Amino acid sequence: MSDETGREWWRSATIYQVYPRSFADSTGNGTGDLPGITNHLTDLHDLGIDAIWLSPFQTSPQKDAGYDVSNYCDVDPLFGTMHDFEVLLNRAHELGIRVLVDLVPNHSSDAHPLFQAALASTPGSPERAMYMFREGTGEHGELPPNNWESVFGGPAWTRVTNPDGTLGQWYLHLFDSSQPDFDWTNPRVHDFFLDVLRFWLDKGVDGFRVDVAHGLTKEADLPDFRRDAEYWTTPAELRPPCPFFGHPGVHPIYREWRALIDSYPGDRILCAEAFVEPLTKMAEWVRPDEMHQAFNFPFLVTRWEGEKVRGVINASLDAFGAVGAPSTWVLSNHDQIRHATRLAIDPRSYTGDRITGIGPKTEPKPDPVEGLRRARAASAMMLALPGCAYIYNGEELGLPEAMDIPDEFRQDPTFARTNGKAYGRDGCRVPIPWAADAPAFGFNDSGKTWLPQPAEYRDFARDAQTGVSGSTLELYKRALRIRREFRLGLGHLSWIEGMGENVLAFANGDVSVVANYSDKPVALPAGEIILDTTANGEPDASQGTLAPSTTVWMRRS
């Protein structure tokens, strides 16, 4: 969807995240691939999305599911070939679907030739200067250069062994030890990534989702810093500045990229994965000469509480509006507990830390029925908001988190780096079900899957929901159709007061939305209901009452 002139589609689009390894597997080897995605593009077209974002499919040892890239300009054989990518891109464009690719500029894989060259050379060499190598502290350099911790657990530094077998310098990795951080103070790193951007722009991609867009530059002297429990419980605006995330040195980089992307024809975009708070700070990433969008994580992490949701919506519209950017809205992705589970989690069993995850020992267990009700209601609320909405593959089926993955199958590096204390993110990455009665629920023909699928995924299969009134899939299709028809993405929100405690209501153009976050039914005003998330078989909102944990859209007369 674009504005009246057909420009700036990204201000109001619905963008669908495809997680390639879990979307559809055309070879039967258990991992999804690019031809699998191409085969299902018509399903995405039918769903009514405007664009897809592909999580990494570039060459990688897959230590962090592709976020450890060893060749930025090629396709990992696990996912197919460059020809397969070109076929996918052409087919998507034929269907009017734009394609964003993931760009991982904070770190490469340790298998990247640049890092291998750095290891093979000496301290102070131009090769080492591409990454963050430092001498250790302590009498013999046996201690890391500072106390930073990896996001995945354990120290953020690893010591290298020199070619002659002696112990050498340390290198920084804010994530896994297989993901060394680039040194963005080095102009050669800039040039390297400008070439990577050009490569994909020349191929015809419509933009990039930029990984760890808050981390590329660090405070110069790398001061000690630990984000302890107190840090996280301090309000975002009062937290001490973090020397490795949210550093202002990133902005000139995005201005450089924006100038490049604007020199290409078409309306191509940059979307920041910038985990910075508060929203007013995140908005700095989307100033007019920087990126186009940033994922709205404060919205994603907001619990099932109407007033909190209202607060974050207001703060988002204010913060992004102040810099002329659209707000984005997102409820699930490949790093977060799926919202059909997360929204029913008892705060006692989950700290809110995305990396911690949930698993077999989590108690109390979230109620799956209530989780799905809330997810449908939250999604309907989200899809009526002005701005750009992101959908994560499988959420349109109402998929819950796979909680019972046996330890031996877990692949998220977090699980190993914390000795199993944190379950990590595998539960939201399980291959998605297409057909209830097929091997691997239609993910492939062989029945093999890189992570085991829970038996209950059968009930969520796409073919079991297609054409079934009241199914989550049909709900999404209807919501996206109305969203487009009523141009909700381009609209303006005004709150409607007085609907009751913990009930949110707003008008957006010709549609009004009522979402019941309370545990009591609420009376609805008279009017034509055009979307209702009430579960099948329950009295729906046409009776004049909105059940708890449901949302309706009504036509405004």
Ligand code: NOJ
């Ligand atoms: C954010 C990505 O979404 C996540 O999956 C990855 O592990 C980290 N960045 C590191 O690249």
